[in-house]
Amino acid sequence: MNPENKNFFQKVYEVASQIPEGRVTSYGAIAKYLGAARSARMVGWAMNSAGSMEHVPAHRVVNKAGLLTGKHHFDGTNLMQQLLENEGIEVIDNQIQNLDKHFWDPFKELGVEE
DNA sequence: AGGTTGACGTCTC
DNA sequence: AGAGACGCCAACC
Numbered sequence: 001m002n003p004e005n006k007n008f009f010q011k012v013y014e015v016a017s018q019i020p021e022g023r024v025t026s027y028g029a030i031a032k033y034l035g036a037a038r039s040a041r042m043v044g045w046a047m048n049s050a051g052s053m054e055h056v057p058a059h060r061v062v063n064k065a066g067l068l069t070g071k072h073h074f075d076g077t078n079l080m081q082q083l084l085e086n087e088g089i090e091v092i093d094n095q096i097q098n099l100d101k102h103f104w105d106p107f108k109e110l111g112v113e114e
Numbered sequence: 115a116g117g118t119t120g121a122c123g124t125c126t127c
Numbered sequence: 128a129g130a131g132a133c134g135c136c137a138a139c140c
Contacts, residue, residue, distance in 0.1 A: 008136080028123050031135090037124070039135040044121035048138090051121095063122060070121030
């Protein structure tokens with residue numbers, strides 16, 4: 001089965017589900033990896049469903065700036081930050097510290113598939 | 115049935 | 128180089 005046969009959402013679930021602990025990635029990185037660099041917003045929507053349906057660690061996915069923009073969508077108010085800190089990631093005011101250090105690049109980790 | 119928003123990012127001026 | 132506008136596709140109203 002060609003992975004491209006899957007829906008965009010399903011692809012996002014797989015990639016996000018492959019994110020190791022203590023690592024974070026950005027919506028755009030996933031979107032670009034799927035071949036839809038400009039569809040970063042769609043990734044966010046996918047995460048919305050993912051958090052409720054799939055066991056995808058949506059808390060490990062943040063925007064390019066490392067800001068927990070979607071923390072407001074989690075159960076609690078700072079639940080997202082709590083989860084990231086629990087994995088050893090330093091988060092201050094919804095801002096991930098050492099982002100480049102914790103950044104998980106699908107192109108580098110999964111390999112550039114085109 | 116149509117219009118607007120939305121967990122963002124890239125392109126253009 | 129900085130700021131602004133647009134795009135992506137789906138869901139919600």
